[in-house]
Amino acid sequence: MAHRLHLRLLTWDVKDTLLRLRRPVGEEYATKAQAHGLKVEAATLGQAFRQVYRAQNHSFPNYGLSHGLTSRQWWLDVILQTFHLAGVQDAQAVAPIADQLYEDFRRPCTWQVLEGAETTLRGCRKRGLKLAAVSNFDRRLEDILVGLGLREHFDFVLTSEAAGWPKPDPRIFHEALRLAHMEPKVAAHIGDSYLCDYQGAQAVGMHSFLLVGPEPLDLAIRASVPEEHILPSLSHLLPALDRLEGSTPAL
Numbered sequence: 001m002a003h004r005l006h007l008r009l010l011t012w013d014v015k016d017t018l019l020r021l022r023r024p025v026g027e028e029y030a031t032k033a034q035a036h037g038l039k040v041e042a043a044t045l046g047q048a049f050r051q052v053y054r055a056q057n058h059s060f061p062n063y064g065l066s067h068g069l070t071s072r073q074w075w076l077d078v079i080l081q082t083f084h085l086a087g088v089q090d091a092q093a094v095a096p097i098a099d100q101l102y103e104d105f106r107r108p109c110t111w112q113v114l115e116g117a118e119t120t121l122r123g124c125r126k127r128g129l130k131l132a133a134v135s136n137f138d139r140r141l142e143d144i145l146v147g148l149g150l151r152e153h154f155d156f157v158l159t160s161e162a163a164g165w166p167k168p169d170p171r172i173f174h175e176a177l178r179l180a181h182m183e184p185k186v187a188a189h190i191g192d193s194y195l196c197d198y199q200g201a202q203a204v205g206m207h208s209f210l211l212v213g214p215e216p217l218d219l220a221i222r223a224s225v226p227e228e229h230i231l232p233s234l235s236h237l238l239p240a241l242d243r244l245e246g247s248t249p250a251l
Contacts, residue, residue, distance in 0.1 A: 004245055004246065005185075005186075005244065005245050006186065006245065007129065007186055007187070007188055007207070007241065007244070007245060008129065008130060008182055008186040008187070009129065009130045009131075009132065009177075009180045009182040009186060009187040009188070010124055010129050010130070010131050010132075010187070010188055010189070010190065011131075011132045011133070011134040011173070011176050011187065011188075011189045011190070011201070011206075012131065012132065012133050012134065012135075012154075012189070012190050012191070013133075013134065013135055013167075013189070013190065013191030013192060013193065013196070013197050013211075014133050014135040014137060014141065014145075015135065015136075015137065016114075016192045016213075017114070017190060017191050017192050017197075017211055017234075018113065018114055018117045018121075018133075018150060018234075019111045019112060019113050019114055019117065019144070019148060019150070020111065020112060020114060021110060021111060021112075022109075022110060022111060022112050024042070024046055025045070025046055025049050026041075026042040026043060026044070026045040026046025026047070026049060027042045027046075028101065028104065028105075028110070029042070029045040029046075029049065029079070029082065029083075029097075029101065030042035030045050032097050032100055032101050032104065033045075033083070033088075033094075033097055036093070036096060036097050036100075038083075038088060038093065038094075038097070040083065040086050040087065040088060041086075044086045044087070045082060045083070045086050048081075048082045048083075048085035048086040049078070049082045051085065052078055052081045052082045052085060053078060056074065056077065056078050056081070060074060061166065062136075062160050062161065062164070062165065062166045063075075063138055063160075063161055065161065065164065071138035071139060071161050072102060072138075074138075075102050075105075075138070076098045076099070076102060079094070079097070079098040079101055079102070080094055080095070080098055083097070083098075105140065106140040106143050106144065107144075107147065108143075108144055108146075108147025108148045109147075111144055111148060113148055113149075113150065114234065115233070115234070116233055116234035116235045117150070117234055118149070118150070118153075119234075119235070120234045120235065120237050120238065121150070121153040122153070123238050124153075124237075124238070124241075125153060127238075127241075130155050130180055130182070131153055131154050131155060132154055132155055132156050132157070132158060132176055132179070132180060133145065133154050133156075133157040133158065134158050134167065134172060134173065134176045134189065135157075135158070135159055135160070135167075136159075136160040136166045136167050136196065137159045137160065137161070138159060138160075138161045139159065139161055139162070141157060141159050142157055145157065155180065156179055156180075158172065158175060158176050158179065160172060163175050166196075167191075167193070167196035167197065167200045168195055168196045168197075168199055168200030168203065169200075170200070170203055170204045172200075173189070173200060173201055173203075173204045173206060174204060177204075177206075184204050184205030184206045185205060185206075187201075187206045187207070188201070188206060188207035188208060188209065188241075188244070189201035189206050189207070189208045189209070190208070190209045190211060190231070190237065191208075191209075191210070191211060192210070192211045192212070192213070194210060194218075194221045194225070197210065198210040198225065198229070207244060208229065209229050209230070209231050209237065209240060210225055210229055210230055210231065211231045211233075211234065212230055212231065212232060217230070228240060228243055228244070
């Protein structure tokens, strides 16, 4: 006899799901550079950052851990290369800026909690669900979540740096399930990336929800994600959980 699905665990992406940067990266870099006597256009730095970040992530994925780097070294290198690409050739002048920026991005004032995040997390807690953050982030995430008042909602926080594998690698999801002592069929993941969050969780047998922003969703993605798995905002999650638990039999 089939029984109603009873979810017991929700895992959460963090950046652009629960929180985001208060200002674009280029603006943060430009402001800090100006405080150190260097004038560089924010737009130039933003464009350079995107290019450097993609290249660094390709050459040294997951903060270069398998290449013997620390996440701090990885990020300092990204910042130095960003300024170099933006036209600042003096690495010695950029070094203190890089150190300061690394620390600034640890501070909660650099981030803001997205609308509906706290209310939704509290609502999930009231349902008795176990909650965990599963994020492609580095060791600074704990400090950020504590500072923003979100850490108390989670039973544990699992970063890709701590796990050793970034989403969508199935091993980070399996590690989260192991830490929670849960089977995939009673767990669901929420995130804004189709590849890393939605597909990554589905691949290990978890349920998943795709949080979408104000921009139109790619047609190919929309065609492959059931409407009931799409969240226009975090406030849509609790009703979506009701629908999932009411319509899916547990095996």
